[in-house]
Each structure stands twice: as structure tokens, then as C-alpha cells.
Amino acid sequence: MSKLLLPEIKEALALIKEGEIIQANEAFRRLFHLERLPVSFAKLFENLPEDFGLFETCAKRPDGTHFEAEVVFLPFENSLQQLLVRDVSERRATEKMWLQAERLTAMGKLAGEIAHEINNPLGGILLYANLLREDLPAESSLLTHVDKIIKLATRCRIIAKALLNFGHPEDSLEEWVNLNQVLREMFSLIEDHRLFREVHINWELEKGLPFVQGNRSQLEQLVLNLIINAGEAMQGRGNLFFRTKFDPKEEMIILEIEDTGPGIPPEIQDKIFDPFFTTKTGGKGTGLGLAICHGIVKRHRGEIEFESHPGRTLFRVKLPKIHLENE
Numbered sequence: 001m002s003k004l005l006l007p008e009i010k011e012a013l014a015l016i017k018e019g020e021i022i023q024a025n026e027a028f029r030r031l032f033h034l035e036r037l038p039v040s041f042a043k044l045f046e047n048l049p050e051d052f053g054l055f056e057t058c059a060k061r062p063d064g065t066h067f068e069a070e071v072v073f074l075p076f077e078n079s080l081q082q083l084l085v086r087d088v089s090e091r092r093a094t095e096k097m098w099l100q101a102e103r104l105t106a107m108g109k110l111a112g113e114i115a116h117e118i119n120n121p122l123g124g125i126l127l128y129a130n131l132l133r134e135d136l137p138a139e140s141s142l143l144t145h146v147d148k149i150i151k152l153a154t155r156c157r158i159i160a161k162a163l164l165n166f167g168h169p170e171d172s173l174e175e176w177v178n179l180n181q182v183l184r185e186m187f188s189l190i191e192d193h194r195l196f197r198e199v200h201i202n203w204e205l206e207k208g209l210p211f212v213q214g215n216r217s218q219l220e221q222l223v224l225n226l227i228i229n230a231g232e233a234m235q236g237r238g239n240l241f242f243r244t245k246f247d248p249k250e251e252m253i254i255l256e257i258e259d260t261g262p263g264i265p266p267e268i269q270d271k272i273f274d275p276f277f278t279t280k281t282g283g284k285g286t287g288l289g290l291a292i293c294h295g296i297v298k299r300h301r302g303e304i305e306f307e308s309h310p311g312r313t314l315f316r317v318k319l320p321k322i323h324l325e326n327e
């Protein structure tokens with residue numbers, strides 16, 4: 001076969017004759033981990049093109065691995081066919097992540113609007129329930145019912161308030177925030193809670209950590225939500241790690257909160273940031289903690305991710321370092 005058949009091109013390129021790949025450039029061999037030719041064209045792709053043109057499919061390597069591929073299939077001289085293949089797995093994964101982020105932002109916005117609508121009537125319910133309570137004689141058997149209304153309506157108010165906090169786009173993001181200090185202060189607020197009494201705390205805070213650029217009260221809420229989740233997961237026993245460090249390459253401050261709780265089961269891992277997703281029964285969870293964290297981190301142009309397996313869960317937040325005018 002003439003050498004001229006494969007032009008100098010960086011993309012993975014191959015020639016097909018009667019269903020066999022008879023020539024492939026270096027990029028093609030590398031992409032498919034091919035050791036020798038010819039190989040059957042049909043074996044490399046999940047779906048074969050019915051016509052010439054561009055198509056997307058799953059590409060299968062002879063060694064059993066696969067990737068998402070974009071393929072251009074064209075006629076060539078002497079009734080050969082030409083095949084150009086590109087691995088788009090990474091691009092697809094990024095697109096998926098963006099879609100997920102967009103969905104969460106939209107859900108967060110909607111939740112905030114609903115909370116706004118619910119807040120006023122809820123105030124009314126509480127007001128009238130309290131009036132009723134005052135008017136009932138102390139020995140009335142209806143008192144317990146009224147107390148229940150007040151208790152449940154108060155709970156709704158707390159949820160609505162958390163939802164309203166979602167938005168706050170008007171908050172300034174220009175403060176200089178010392179994340180080490182935020183961590184220490186937020187933990188001191190709850191350390192006496194029974195959830196943390198038998199938990200061993202490991203402080204691994206980097207000295208001289210640069211300031212984060214952002215909104216202090218939002219960052220406090222972020223840290224608090226993550227600490228509470230860790231505490232609830234460990235159910236009062238275990239090891240909790242607070243870690244901060246600076247990544248000079250990305251100019252990001254990294255915060256890690258790690259617990260030795262049961263971990264997040266794989267089947268719910270892509271739902272935990274959704275508003276109202278909770279595994280805590282009996283009214284113990286609102287499912288808003290992580291959705292709020294996600295909103296706060298996005299507003300700060302940061303990132304939030306987690307790693308989890310039984311016995312260990314780590315939430316990692318990356319936040320941008322303060323940007324100085326004269327830098």
C-alpha cells in the first residue's frame with residue numbers, strides 16, 4: 001500500500017478496505033492500543049456508520065477498554081474508506097459536570113423563590129397559632145395540638161430561611177477572610193454538642209494561609225454545614241480532620257473536612273448536592289446543607305468535591321485567594 005495514503009496529521013487516522021483496517025497512523029495505533037494490523041473495523045466500534053459523515057459512538061479497544069468517540073467516515077480513492085477518530089470522553093465528562101452545575105443553580109433559584117412565597121403565610125400561621133394558644137385555658141386538651149402546629153410551622157420557617165439564604169447574590173464578595181479563623185470559630189460554636197463530645201479533632205491548619213476573597217458569613221455557613229454533616233455521619237464517635245493549605249499553582253486555598261463516618265453510598269453520590277435530598281429520617285435532615293454549600297462555593301468561583309468510601313469521607317473546597325489591586 002502506498003505511503004501517500006496517510007497524510008501527516010495529528011488526529012487518529014486509518015484506512016479501511018472491505019471492513020478491515022489496513023493502515024493506521026501512529027495516533028490511531030496509540031488511541032486504540034493497536035499492536036498489529038489489519039483489524040476488523042466492526043470490532044472497534046459499538047455502532048458502525050450507515051453512511052459517510054460524522055457520527056458518535058463508543059469505541060472499543062482490542063484490550064477491552066473503551067472510550068467515547070467522534071468519528072468521521074469518508075470515501076477514499078480506489079474504493080477505500082477513510083476514518084478519523086477523536087476521543088471525546090473528557091469533553092463529555094466536562095459537559096455533564098456543567099449541566100449538573102447549571103441544574104443545581106436553577107433548582108437553587110427556584111427553591112429561593114418558593115421560600116419567599118411561603119415565608120409570609122407561614123408567619124401568619126405562627127401568629128394565629130400563638131394567639132390561639134394564649135386564649136386557650138391552661139387545662140385545655142387542645143393545647144397540645146396548638147403546640148404541634150407551632151412546632152411544625154417553626155420547622156417550616158427554618159427550612160424557608162435556609163432556602164432564602166441560597167440566593168443572597170447581593171452580598172459583597174470582597175471581604176478578606178481568614179479561613180483558619182472561620183474554622184476555629186465555627187467549631188467552637190458547636191464543640192459542646194453531644195455529636196462532638198467523643199470525637200477526636202485533628203487540626204492541620206497551614207500557618208500563614210493567604211486570605212480568601214469572599215463573604216465571611218457565607219463562608220461560615222459553608223464550614224458549619226460541612227462540620228455538622230461530618231458530626232451527624234459519625235454519630236458521636238470517630239476522628240474529624242480539619243485541614244487547610246494553599247495551592248500556589250492554582251492560587252487557591254484548599255479546605256478539607258474529613259470524617260471517619262460510614263461514608264456516602266455510591267448509589268446516592270450524584271444526588272447529595274440536590275436541594276431536599278436527605279437520608280436523615282424523622283425530620284432530622286432538610287437536605288439543604290450541601291445544596292447551600294454548593295451555591296456558596298459557586299458564587300465564590302470555587303469548587304467543591306468529595307471522596308468517600310466506608311469509614312472515610314472527605315469534602316474538599318477550593319476557594320480563590322484574595323486578589324490584590326497592585327498584583
Ligand SMILES: Nc1ncnc2c1ncn2[C@@H]1O[C@H](COP(=O)(O)OP(=O)(O)O)[C@@H](O)[C@H]1O
Nearest residue numbers: 229230233263272278279285286287288289290
Ligand atoms: N460527611 C458525610 N458522610 C456521609 N454522608 C454524608 C456526609 N455529608 C453528607 N452526607 C449525605 O448527604 C446527604 C445530604 O446532605 P445535606 O445536603 O447536608 O442534607 P442533610 O444533612 O439535611 O441530610 C445527607 O443526608 C447524607 O446522606
Ligand SMILES: [Mg+2]
Nearest residue numbers: 225229289290
Ligand atoms: Mg446537612
